[in-house]
Amino acid sequence: MAEKHSPLAQFEIKTLVPLEFGGIDASFTNSSLFMVATVVVVSLFLILAMRRAALVPGRWQSMAELSYVFVANVMKDTVGSEGRKYFPFIFTVFMFILFGNLLGMLPYSFTFTSHIIVTFTIAAVIFIGVTMIALAKHKMHFFSFFMPPGVPMLLAPLLVPIEIISYLSRPISLSVRLFANMLAGHTLLKVFAGFIVSLGVFGIAPWAFVVALTGLEIVIAFLQAFVFTMLTCLYLNDALHLH
C-alpha cells in the first residue's frame, strides 16, 4: 500500500505484453504504450489537420502549420538554410518529446520522457549523428573544433581537454535536463496531491497548488521540448559550421 502511494510509483515500468526476439527483451510496457500513443496522436493530428489543405487554413490546419513554422524558425535562427535537409528529423524530435510530455500530463498516464534511458538514447543518437555529420563535412579539420581560434598555444594542454570533456558531456546534459525536469515536476505533483486527502478540509491549499503546478507543468512540457530541439539545432550548427 505504501509502495503504491510513493511519489515514484508513477514511474514504474509495467510489462503489458512480454515479448522476446532473438534473446532481446522487447516486452510491450506502459512506456512502449505511450510511445506508440504519441506516434499515433501526432501522426493523426498532422494528417487529419492537413487532409484538406486549404489556402486559408482552418483551426486544425493552423495548429499543424504553427508547429511546422515554429520548428522551422528555430532551425533557421540557429542553423540557417544549410540545415534544411535535417528538418524532418528535428521536427520529429520536437513533436515526439512535446507530445510525450503532454500525454504524460493526463491523469493515470505515463511519461516516457521521465526515464533517463529514453532521453539519453535520443540524445546519444543526436550526438553520434551530429558528430558523424561534422566528420563527413570537415574530415580531420573537425578536430580544430576543440582548439578555439585566437588562443595562445601555451593554453592548449589545458583548453583542449576541457573542450573535449564539454563536447562529450553534451548528450548527458541534454538528456538529464529533460529527464530531471519531467521527474521533478511529476514527483512534486504527486507529493502535493497526496496531501490533499490527508489534510481534510485544509486540503484545499495543496489542491490549489496542484492546479497551479499543473499549469506550470504544461508550460514546462512545451519549454523542455523547445530547449531540447533548440540545443539539437545548436549542435547541428556546430557540426556544419564548426566555430
Next chain:
Amino acid sequence: MPQLDVTTFVPQIVWLVISFTAMFLVMWKVCVPRIGGALEARQKKIEQNLERAADLKAEAEAAVETYEKALAEARATAHEEIAKVQADLKAKQDAEEAKLSQSLQAKIKEGEAAIDKALQDALAGLDAMAADVAQAACERLTGDAPDAGAVNKAVADAAKARQA
C-alpha cells in the same frame, strides 16, 4: 527509483527505436512535405496576388494618365473653338455695325439735303412774300401801286444789306 532499473532499459530502447523510426518516416514522407507544400502554395499565391495588384496599379496609373491627357486636349480644343466663335461673332458684329452706320449716314445726308431744300424753298418764298408785303404796304400808304420790278429790287437789296 524505477528509472535505474536496468532490466527495463532494453525493452524501452527497443520500443523507442521502433516508435521514433515509425514517426520519423511518417513525418519525413507524409507530414512535412504536406505542410511544407501547403505553406509554399500559400506563399506563391500571395506573391502572385501581389504581382497582379502591382500590374493592375500600373494599368490604372496609365489609364489615369491617358484620361488626363485627353482632358487637357479637350480643354485646349474647347478654348480654341470658343476663341474662333468669339472672333467670328466680333467680325459679324463689326460688319453689321459698319453697314448700319453707313445706312444711317446716308439717311442723315438725305435728311440734311431735304432740310436744305426746304430752307431754300422757304427763303425763295420769303422774297416773294416780302415783295408782296412791301407792295401792299406802299399801296395802302401812298394809294397807288408801285412798280413790281422796283419793289422786287428794293427787297432783294434790303435782304442783301441785312445778310452782309
